[in-house]
Amino acid sequence: MGIEERRKREKRQRRQAIMDAAKEVFFAKGLLAATMDEIAEKAEYSKGTLYLYFQSKEELYLSLLEEGNKIFDQIMREQLSQLRSAEELIRGIASVYYNFFIDYPDYFKIMFFLHHGDLQSKISPEFFDQCMCQAEDTLRVIEGIIQKGINEGTFREVDPWKMTLNLWATANGIFLLCSEKEHHAFMKGNNEKILLDHALDIYLEGLKKK
Numbered sequence: 001m002g003i004e005e006r007r008k009r010e011k012r013q014r015r016q017a018i019m020d021a022a023k024e025v026f027f028a029k030g031l032l033a034a035t036m037d038e039i040a041e042k043a044e045y046s047k048g049t050l051y052l053y054f055q056s057k058e059e060l061y062l063s064l065l066e067e068g069n070k071i072f073d074q075i076m077r078e079q080l081s082q083l084r085s086a087e088e089l090i091r092g093i094a095s096v097y098y099n100f101f102i103d104y105p106d107y108f109k110i111m112f113f114l115h116h117g118d119l120q121s122k123i124s125p126e127f128f129d130q131c132m133c134q135a136e137d138t139l140r141v142i143e144g145i146i147q148k149g150i151n152e153g154t155f156r157e158v159d160p161w162k163m164t165l166n167l168w169a170t171a172n173g174i175f176l177l178c179s180e181k182e183h184h185a186f187m188k189g190n191n192e193k194i195l196l197d198h199a200l201d202i203y204l205e206g207l208k209k210k
Contacts, residue, residue, distance in 0.1 A: 015053050018043045019067075022060050027106040031061050031113060058122040062114060062131055068107030069134050072100050076141070086149030087204055093142060094171060094200055098193060101175050111135070112172075139164050149207065156209040163207065170199050 021043035025034045036057050040047040054060040076096045083092045101108045113119060114135065120128050142164040149155030178192045 014045070014049070018045065018050055018053055018060070019063060023064055023067075023106075026061055026064065030109075031058070034061075036060075055124055055127070056122050058119045059124070059127055062110060062119065062123060062127070064107070065110045065114060065131060065134070068104060068110060069138075071104060071107065072096070072138070075100065076138075086145050086152065086154050087208075089145045089148070090142070090167070090204060091200060093145070094167070094196060097171055098196055101192070108175075112176075139168060142167060146207070153209060155207045158207065167203060170203065171196060174199065 018039070022034075022039045025039050025042055028034075029038075034057070036047050036050055039057075039060070040050050043050070050060070054063065076093060079096050080089055080092050083089050114131055143160045146155060146158070146160040146163050150157060150160070174192055174195045178187070178195070
């Protein structure tokens with residue numbers, strides 16, 4: 001192994017060690033309460049070393065999204081591989097999103113911060129665009145499923161992208177509603193899964209060709 005290759009490997013290992021430490025701190029304390037000093041101490045590097053790899057605390061936080069996206073993508077591919085009809089696929093991807101929300105809440109919070117938090121000013125435009133492209137890739141899968149339903153004559157002629165955004169907004173709205181304890185008084189025995197399934201029934205009924 002040459003010197004240059006060794007340096008690259010060590011750089012990758014150092015970056016991963018920082019991210020592993022950041023995951024522990026962020027998942028335990030959240031973005032706002034966590035500090036770069038704590039992450040540096042956990043990683044056993046100086047704080048200056050952290051800034052050689054990440055522009056800000058927010059950029060380090062969002063860097064964990066890549067790992068979360070890989071988990072989500074793997075689950076999605078496994079779950080959808082056995083499904084065929086457009087309706088089955090829509091329900092399948094909604095189920096994957098729900099299970100990800102339940103099983104990986106810390107990664108889901110990162111997704112939420114990306115789209116709803118005031119982070120854009122604290123990270124580089126290039127890095128923000130990279131994160132947004134990853135999110136769009138998943139949404140394009142849904143768009144493709146809707147277009148498949150239209151092509152097969154199952155779904156009526158609609159704008160697939162608008163319907164994709166509607167489904168995404170509905171799911172996120174339900175999860176956000178149920179995540180706030182103050183709203184539980186309105187649930188009346190309902191939970192995220194019940195509300196999501198109900199919304200899916202209405203959504204798919206509107207999509208189906210009459």
